[in-house]
Amino acid sequence: MASPLGKDPISALWTSGAGKFVTKQLGLPQPPELYRYKPGKPLLLGPVLIGGSGPDGAGKLVEPLHHILGEDYDLVTLNRGARGADKLGALVFDATEIADPDGLFSLYQFFNANIRSLGRSGRVVVIGTTPEEAGSPVAQAVQRGLEGFTRSLAKELLGGSTVQLVYLSPNASTGLSGLESTVRFLLSGKSAYVDAQVIRVGGADAKAPADWKQPLADRVAVVTGAARGIGAAIAETFVRDGAKVIVVDVPQAGEALEATAKRLGAVAVAADVTSPDTVSALAEASKEFGGVDVLVNNAGITRDKLLANMDAAKWGAVISVNLKAPLQLANGLFENGTLKDGGAVVDVASMAGIAGNRGQTNYALTKAGVIGLVNAYAPIYAQRNITINAVAPGYIHTPMTDAVPLLTREVGRRLNSLLQGGLPVDVAETIAYFAASSSSSVTGNVVRVCGQMSLGA
Ligand code: NAD
Numbered sequence: 001m002a003s004p005l006g007k008d009p010i011s012a013l014w015t016s017g018a019g020k021f022v023t024k025q026l027g028l029p030q031p032p033e034l035y036r037y038k039p040g041k042p043l044l045l046g047p048v049l050i051g052g053s054g055p056d057g058a059g060k061l062v063e064p065l066h067h068i069l070g071e072d073y074d075l076v077t078l079n080r081g082a083r084g085a086d087k088l089g090a091l092v093f094d095a096t097e098i099a100d101p102d103g104l105f106s107l108y109q110f111f112n113a114n115i116r117s118l119g120r121s122g123r124v125v126v127i128g129t130t131p132e133e134a135g136s137p138v139a140q141a142v143q144r145g146l147e148g149f150t151r152s153l154a155k156e157l158l159g160g161s162t163v164q165l166v167y168l169s170p171n172a173s174t175g176l177s178g179l180e181s182t183v184r185f186l187l188s189g190k191s192a193y194v195d196a197q198v199i200r201v202g203g204a205d206a207k208a209p210a211d212w213k214q215p216l217a218d219r220v221a222v223v224t225g226a227a228r229g230i231g232a233a234i235a236e237t238f239v240r241d242g243a244k245v246i247v248v249d250v251p252q253a254g255e256a257l258e259a260t261a262k263r264l265g266a267v268a269v270a271a272d273v274t275s276p277d278t279v280s281a282l283a284e285a286s287k288e289f290g291g292v293d294v295l296v297n298n299a300g301i302t303r304d305k306l307l308a309n310m311d312a313a314k315w316g317a318v319i320s321v322n323l324k325a326p327l328q329l330a331n332g333l334f335e336n337g338t339l340k341d342g343g344a345v346v347d348v349a350s351m352a353g354i355a356g357n358r359g360q361t362n363y364a365l366t367k368a369g370v371i372g373l374v375n376a377y378a379p380i381y382a383q384r385n386i387t388i389n390a391v392a393p394g395y396i397h398t399p400m401t402d403a404v405p406l407l408t409r410e411v412g413r414r415l416n417s418l419l420q421g422g423l424p425v426d427v428a429e430t431i432a433y434f435a436a437s438s439s440s441s442v443t444g445n446v447v448r449v450c451g452q453m454s455l456g457a
Contacts (some may be wrong), residue, residue, distance in 0.1 A: 006193070010288050016342040026144055028320060032158065032419065034420075035092040036426075037188050037429065043073065045122070046090055051110045053096075053098050060142070060195055061096060064091060065094070068176055068180050087117060087119030088122060090122060095146055096129045097129075104145070121159065123191070124153060125187065126163070126287070127165075128165060129169075133258060147165060154196035155452065160192070164186050167199070173203075177203050178202060178440070181442070186199075190429070193422035193423070194430060199445055199447060202442070204440065206441050207440070215242070215432070218435055219260075219435060219436070220293050221238050221245050221246070222294070222295050223246070223247055224296065225248070226260060227257040228256055228399060230424040231298040232247075235264055236263075241320070244266075244289055245264060245267070249270065251270045251271070251272070264445060269281055270404040273297075278337065283333070291339070293340055295345045296348075298323050302400065303315075303318050304359040304363065305359060319362065322363065323369045323373075326373065330373075334384075343384075344436060345381065346391065347389075347390040348374060348391055348393070349391065350413060351370075351448060353367025354368070355455040355456055367392070371392070376445060387445070389447070391449050392446055392449070393426075395421040396422045396423065396427055398424055415454045416451035422450070428448050
């Protein structure tokens with residue numbers, strides 16, 4: 001069972017007295033306890049310091065950020081005076097106006113002076129300008145450089161702290177409505193297991209929810225593969241955030257699906273996502289809600305084998321469930337009008353699709369293919385203001401990963417900057433962020449939920 005702070009069972013073992021003794025003998029660092037979101041708990045463990053690249057920490061986003069965050073966060077300025085001894089909950093830096101290498105000195109100064117003040121499970125958010133829209137070639141190069149800075153800083157921080165980079169289109173209006181959902185997601189325990197990511201936010205405005213504690217109150221969502229694991233956590237998180245949810249899973253998982261639906265007050269549709277009838281079954285089930293705003297293609301399977309030993313059935317099953325079905329469902333619901341204008345599609349990729357994995361040629365192909373879907377369909381769906389994004393989970397503790405041999409599992413889950421595996425809720429929170437109508441300016445992104453996994457392409 002996860003603790004209120006969301007420790008997974010293996011982390012709980014390592015942080016027990018016996019576990020601490022063993023890890024000390026082995027010279028392994030202790031996994032920090034991550035601070036996860038819970039309604040009613042503070043969003044962060046300390047105040048937020050916002051600075052920018054101009055003189056005295058000024059920047060064109062600094063005031064607007066104070067404006068949008070002022071009500072829910074304790075904000076401090078560079079001149080912290082008596083509060084100087086407090087540990088900070090987050091550091092936010094506006095780097096959007098940095099246009100040449102000399103301008104980068106302000107970035108150094110801000111973080112060199114303040115990074116030691118960041119407390120445990122702290123958040124660092126650097127906001128830059130989308131490189132391709134940054135103007136001069138020099139400005140583009142400098143903005144692109146922020147990726148190297150943030151990814152390295154993420155590897156330096158301890159205690160469950162994370163670093164993210166947000167690229168904002170220079171066309172964004174000064175009210176920052178399009179940026180707000182992203183900043184709020186990153187400045188909270190909802191992004192506890194998201195580290196060293198780059199999120200691109202477009203220039204259009206977005207509509208804030210009536211209540212930021214119920215960001216999905218205006219959404220009807222379909223979640224596939226929701227009988228257990230990550231899918232069940234997505235459905236639960238969506239319901240917490242106010243959505244009406246239709247949960248889908250194979251008929252063989254019917255009992256677990258019914259139990260999930262009953263617990264959450266969701267509608268259950270027992271259907272195989274690979275069946276051509278599923279699109280019409282979902283159109284029918286969503287009629288009472290007037291259609292669907294969000295489709296989460298979460299259902300997925302593994303059939304691991306070295307390629308030389310892999311039979312055609314293992315190859316075909318994985319392609320059908322993980323790649324053909326997400327394509328078929330999204331396009332089917334898009335074309336028959338069930339997926340409403342202003343909606344969102346969220347796909348579940350995997351770190352295996354980015355780094356590759358021995359024994360997973362079929363699986364990694366489909367998960368990289370899902371990333372391809374996001375890139376290809378973002379401009380097509382944008383014509384109806386529908387977003388498409390993906391999450392790429394790293395090691396997440398679920399029944400799927402329970403099947404991995406213990407030693408491989410233990411190595412896999414520790415090879416990241418946060419020194420632990422994630423929980424299904426970590427993936428669910430990221431998907432909920434993408435699914436909200438307040439994230440309508442966020443499309444074409446793939447966010448890894450992997451604690452900055454060390455395995456790379
Ligand atoms: P899981 O096996 O625990 O759950 C998957 C669910 O999908 C099951 O309830 C299963 O019945 C359902 N499903 C499978 N085939 C289906 C079909 N044809 N039609 C309808 N439902 C179907 O797996 P999980 O770990 O919760 O994984 C969820 C998603 O996250 C998958 O897409 C997986 O590839 C991805 N993922 C998981 C991890 C991880 O560490 N657990 C890492 C990366 C990606």
